[in-house]
Amino acid sequence: xxxPWAIVCDFDGTALTEDLGDEVAYxxxxxxxxxxxxxxxxxxxxxxxxxxxxxxxxxxATRDEIAAFALGRFAWRPGFEAFVAASRDAGRPFLVVSxxxxxxxxxxxxxxxxxxxxxxxxRANHASCAPEGLTVAFHGEDCGYCGFCKGSVVRExxxxxxxxVLCGDGTGDRHAADAADHVFARxxxxxxxxxxxxxxxxxxxxxxxxxxxxxxx
Numbered sequence: 001x002x003x004p005w006a007i008v009c010d011f012d013g014t015a016l017t018e019d020l021g022d023e024v025a026y027x028x029x030x031x032x033x034x035x036x037x038x039x040x041x042x043x044x045x046x047x048x049x050x051x052x053x054x055x056x057x058x059x060x061a062t063r064d065e066i067a068a069f070a071l072g073r074f075a076w077r078p079g080f081e082a083f084v085a086a087s088r089d090a091g092r093p094f095l096v097v098s099x100x101x102x103x104x105x106x107x108x109x110x111x112x113x114x115x116x117x118x119x120x121x122x123r124a125n126h127a128s129c130a131p132e133g134l135t136v137a138f139h140g141e142d143c144g145y146c147g148f149c150k151g152s153v154v155r156e157x158x159x160x161x162x163x164x165v166l167c168g169d170g171t172g173d174r175h176a177a178d179a180a181d182h183v184f185a186r187x188x189x190x191x192x193x194x195x196x197x198x199x200x201x202x203x204x205x206x207x208x209x210x211x212x213x214x215x216x217x
Contacts, residue, residue, distance in 0.1 A: 002163065002217075003161055003162055003163045004091065004092065004161070004162055004163070005090075005092045005162065005163050005164070005165055005215075005216070006092055006093040006094075006095070006157045006162035006163070006164050006165070007083075007087050007092055007093065007094045007095065007164075007165050007167065008095050008097050008150060008153055008154055008157070008164055008165070008166050008167070008168075008176055008180070009094065009095065009096050009097070009166075009167040009168075010096075010097065010098060010150075010167060010168040010169060010170070010172070010173050011096050011097075011098040011100055011105055011124070012098065012100050012170075013169045013170060013186065013189070014077065014167055014168055014169045014173075014186055015076065015077060015080050015096060015167075016074055016075060016076060016077060016108075017075045017076070017077050018073075018074075018075065020070055020073060020074055020100075020104055020105075020108070021100040021101065021104065022034070023069075023073050024056075024059075024066060024069065024070065024101075024104050025055050025056065025059075027069055028058075028059040028060075028061050028066070028069075029055065029056070029058040029059055033055070033058060034055055037051055037054040037055045038051070038055075040054070047145060047147070048099065048145060048147040048171065048172065049138060049147035049148075051147075052099065052101075052125065052136055052147050053135075053136050056101065056127065056134050056136060057133050057134055057135070057136070058133060058134075059129070059133065059134040060130075060131055060132070060133060060134070061129065062129055063103055063127075063129050066103050066104050066127075066129070067103070067104065067106075067107035069104075070104035070105075070107055070108055071107055071108065071111070074108045074111075077207060077208060078207040078208065078209065079207045079208030079209035079210075079211070079212065080208050081112065081113070081116060082208065082209065082212065083208035083211055083212055084112065084116045084119060084120060085116055086212055087119070088115070088116065088119040093121070093157070093162065094119055094120050094121070095120070095121045095122075095123055095153060095157075096109065096120055096121070096122050096123070096124075097123045097124070097148075097150050097153050097176070098122075098123070098124040098125075098148075098172075099124075099125060099147045099148045099150075099172040100124055100125065101124060101125050101126070101127040101136065102122065102124045102125065102126050102127060103127035103129065103134075105122060105124050106122065109122060123139055123148075123153055124139060124148070125137065125138050125139050125147065125148055126139065145175070147172070148172075149175050150166075150168075150172060150173060150175060150176035151175030151176050151178060151179045153176070154166065154176050154179040154180050155179055158179070158181075163181040163182070163216075164179070164180045164181050164182075165180065165181065165182045165183075165184065165215070165216070166180035166182070166183050166184065167184045167186075167205075167208075167211060168183075168184075168185060168186070168189075168191050169185065169186035169189035169190070169191050170189060170190055170191060171190060173185075173191050174191065174194050177191060177194065177195060177200055177202070178198075178200070181216075182201075182203075182216045183195060183200060183201070183202040183203070184202065184203050184204075184205050184211050184214075185202045185203070185204055185205070186204075186205060186206070187204045187205060187206045192204055
């Protein structure tokens, strides 16, 4: 009998239609600051973890202020709630795994209906808010590239006896894609290009209704 499936799903740009972390940064530290730090990252001056610290460290808003902004901006990707419900009904663990910050992710996940929220486990970096600035505590394994390596979560689930489906879109999903048993990459994303360049089998999707229709057996 094949091993049961588990789901590892990215948050920004995957579970959601947009990158909410970017929107939080634009709102609370400004677009110019964001772009300046991103330029340092692309120039090789910062790894991804240090990029997160550089971008978000300037935020002096409270957790409640960040949560209120996030709740006013988020939009689920079509079919996300249905996909969580189908996973719950099938007994498949569902993990939202993000290199973003719990300070804006948790309030959004808490908008799921209680039976679905109970089924979703969040793995994300932890933000501590203070008047002198936000600090980031990184969750789990840092591979030196991702800030929080999702590949380690995939391998943990596999060691527990699961086959793992990854749903993702970006740079932070690459190591998870390398390790996963099946990959769904959002259409038009850098993860599609990465999988194509490395010959990694993957399905391209735009909505989670497509993921459910093509979910592996």
